[in-house]
Amino acid sequence: MNALTVGVVGAGRVGAVLGAALNAAGHRVVAAAAVSGASRERAARLLPEAAILPADEVARAATDLLLISVPDDAIAGVVAGLARTGALRPGQVVAHTSGAHGLEVFGAVDGMALHPAMTFTGADADLDRLPGIAWGVTAPDRVFATRLVADLGGVPEWIAGGQRPVYHAALAHGANHLVTLVNEAADVLRAAGVEQPSRVLEPLLTAALDNALRMGDAALTGPVSRGDAGTVAKHLARMPADAVPTYLAMARRTADRAIASGRLRSQDATALLDVLAHATPTAPTTTAPTTTAPTTTAPTTGSAA
Template sequence: MSATAGRQGRNEDPPRFTVGVVGAGRVGAVLGAALDRAGHRVVAVAAVSEASLARAADLLPGVPLLDVPQVVGSVDLVLLAVPDEALPGLVTGLATVGAFRPGQVVVHTSGRYGIGVLEAAARIGVLPLAVHPAMSFTGTSIDLDRLGDACFAVTTVKELEPLGEALVLEMGGEPITLEEEDRPLYHAGLSLAANHLATLVAQATQLLEDAGVETPHRVLAPLLGAALENALRDGDHALSGPVPGGDAATVAEHLAELATEPQIRSTYRALSRATVELARRRGRLRAAEAESVLAVLDESADSSDSDGGHRGNDRPSDQGLDTADDLTDDGPTEES
């Protein structure tokens, strides 16, 4: 269903909030459309880049484009869907110019931060909410239906928890309450799973292409789908492959084949070490088998770790969770 159809077909009861979206990136535009579909009324959006302008036109048709302070000053509920690094400065700046007002609901979508980052606005008397959807976003109407499968981490003061949970339910998601001090660990867990999965898939794809596989995604999709399903269902009992099997010879062969791909080799070694430790703690790997695999990994480390030039070029993958951080959006105040 398109965003336009959602707007036309929604319940015509009077909306409870007027909403302003700051950051029409993949997350902001979708959540704005979800709130609109739920019966709230999005009346202003801030968007700058061509991609964000197109996204706003598609998901929030007819909503006026305004400067950020104008968006904030004209609504009951402000949705701040901006990158983590931009959020503190944005909140402080808006508070300094008097854009917020007492009683206004201010929601940010960062996974990293709780409501502490909204302190400058809270001193003015806004109602602070941190609402983070644990979901990868495309920035299209497809995401509106996918919200029904997503959990949203809600952090706020006790008396506002019902409001945060209600907003999540209205958007179609499942609210989970998270304490302020637990946000960084929560965010690290999501990043480890989702962001690093994209890196892992990219590296595996490269190896299959180098091996002559013409359609690596076709090969990987059912394998990864089953592996993920098994891991979520069975936990560490789903461990498989040469490492938990104590097959040091196969591990050594893999590392030899990866000698010309030092970054991928480093990933393989790091994940193999973690798998050894997990399998050993769970009783899946005997001590002697674990030691034989670790010896192979240590031996391979001697050559690769001495390559100072390579290590200086290591960079994290740019492929990420377009989660609500995007996981949240991709620019200073939106997707650039």
């Protein structure tokens, strides 16, 4: 693809990184809109040659591609505002990076939805994660979208406009809830007296994730998949009370999947299902120690903050 003149509206954790990736691919990000102090710092670090301008001026400077990477709920308003001021021009490609929205947020403006299926922190290391990832794409011009995603080292996954919320829900369910699950497991280990939960969890969870991606439900192991009702009951009775609801919800869903996939025979699941059906999150327990939130910037999955 010929070199594009690009503008980025929203130099958040996603927009600034994608702008840097476009520069590295031989395109030229000439302008960016960055409002917060964090966004300005990001733009200065990742897009040093881009002029920091108001959004309408960024749109006017972006003769070929305007990348809109603002929070999901703001996209339609940003596009409408730019159209109203005459900042958008014929022949200019306008793209947003939301996973949940399709083309409806563009109104009468021709555009495309390009969502990188990756978590972002806004750090330089994010650039190293882009090669080989999938991009959830909804676009009338598939040729242009394919070339643009290829320039960024990715592979397009074509998502029908009406299915984008389902697509994005799957990513949020997998990535965001995984973070919650891992941290809950770490909290419970601390309650058991383990000082470095990450040392215990990293090899176990890495293997479990690899097995799940390769083997699907056949990767299920542990007491629920074996129907060990006594062990599960002991877990529920002794673990910290604030972790019980999550454990219980996941155990019930794990039992459903284990039975449906044939990992657990229905006749062997009766006692387990009875324990799960009658368990409550108010079992007597000790309190898990309070954890300190990390000081690094929280990641996001494909939308700027």
